[in-house]
Amino acid sequence: MSAATIACQTVSYRGVQMVAWWGPDEASSYLIQVWHRPGGPEVAQGDDQPATLSGSDEPSGASSRAAEGVLSVPAWMLSLLRANYLIEYAGTGSASDRPAVIIAIRRRSGAMVARFWLDTATDLPLRREMYDARGRLINEGAFIDLRIGDREMGDVPAAGAQPWSSQPVAPGLANLRKQGWPLPAILAGNMELVAVTRTAARSGTVIDASYSDGLSVVSVFLQRGELPKTLPGWHLAAVRGQQVFAGDPDERSLAWSAHGFVYTVLADAPPQLVQRIVAELPHESGAGFWQRVGRGLKRMGSWFNPFG
Numbered sequence: 001m002s003a004a005t006i007a008c009q010t011v012s013y014r015g016v017q018m019v020a021w022w023g024p025d026e027a028s029s030y031l032i033q034v035w036h037r038p039g040g041p042e043v044a045q046g047d048d049q050p051a052t053l054s055g056s057d058e059p060s061g062a063s064s065r066a067a068e069g070v071l072s073v074p075a076w077m078l079s080l081l082r083a084n085y086l087i088e089y090a091g092t093g094s095a096s097d098r099p100a101v102i103i104a105i106r107r108r109s110g111a112m113v114a115r116f117w118l119d120t121a122t123d124l125p126l127r128r129e130m131y132d133a134r135g136r137l138i139n140e141g142a143f144i145d146l147r148i149g150d151r152e153m154g155d156v157p158a159a160g161a162q163p164w165s166s167q168p169v170a171p172g173l174a175n176l177r178k179q180g181w182p183l184p185a186i187l188a189g190n191m192e193l194v195a196v197t198r199t200a201a202r203s204g205t206v207i208d209a210s211y212s213d214g215l216s217v218v219s220v221f222l223q224r225g226e227l228p229k230t231l232p233g234w235h236l237a238a239v240r241g242q243q244v245f246a247g248d249p250d251e252r253s254l255a256w257s258a259h260g261f262v263y264t265v266l267a268d269a270p271p272q273l274v275q276r277i278v279a280e281l282p283h284e285s286g287a288g289f290w291q292r293v294g295r296g297l298k299r300m301g302s303w304f305n306p307f308g
Helices: 002-010 075-084 173-178 271-280 289-296
Strands: 013-022 027-036 043-046 086-095 098-106 112-119 125-131 137-148 191-201 204-212 217-224 234-239 242-247 253-258 261-268
Touching: 002 075, 002 112, 002 125, 075 191, 086 112, 098 125, 173 191, 217 271, 234 253, 234 271, 242 271, 261 271
Parallel strands: none
Antiparallel strands: 013 027, 013 137, 027 043, 086 098, 098 112, 112 125, 125 137, 191 204, 204 217, 217 261, 234 242, 242 253, 253 261
């Protein structure tokens, strides 16, 4: 995996990645276009547009899907991967019509949690699979088109493309906490705070806190304020007894208000992990508005608790 990290920094490429998540009743998938030049971050653009903000009472940072490449492995991610999992050689195969070396990622118990296919010629990650605790495939990310080399780059978009942050936690983190922003260092599942960005939006300051265990990345967006009783394009849902808004159509964005802040969670991570993170973050006590609407809640089903 060290060679993959170097390749992600030094190899020029562009391509299209397919990302899919599976539950017993339904599946979701999307496409991402990615570009990379040596010395810069991977630039990724999803097949849909992020949500448009229209006021201070709507969740910021929410998009129906994450628009970040899932096959880039920066050095900080490899460090977390080594800290949380076992990494071992698992043979050879092919992906994206290219010969590949297969790397297995295991829990300390020995259970398989993921596999990577690394391009034999360049060491670039070509494919990644993730498994649940019972060994069932729940996620796949793979190049369905890959062009390597400077001549294949074409025009790298500027506007609308989102670079996947590989920056360390901002030095101003302590100041943000002093200002009252709730930014825990670790979330459920050993998800460590790896990056914090601060953006001035029309509706106020938005904090984007990114967490990772080396395999998954979860973004927690924070904004001061309170959500209204209804949100166009969102519906009420319950996650481990906590009431939230879920973004349509695939319920991959979750938002709620608590103690003067609006929380929006956007994740490409195993469903049960997202459940734990949402339940762990602050929520209001079950009174007032939520009691009145409780009977109308849709419980999160196949995506947030797909296997039981």
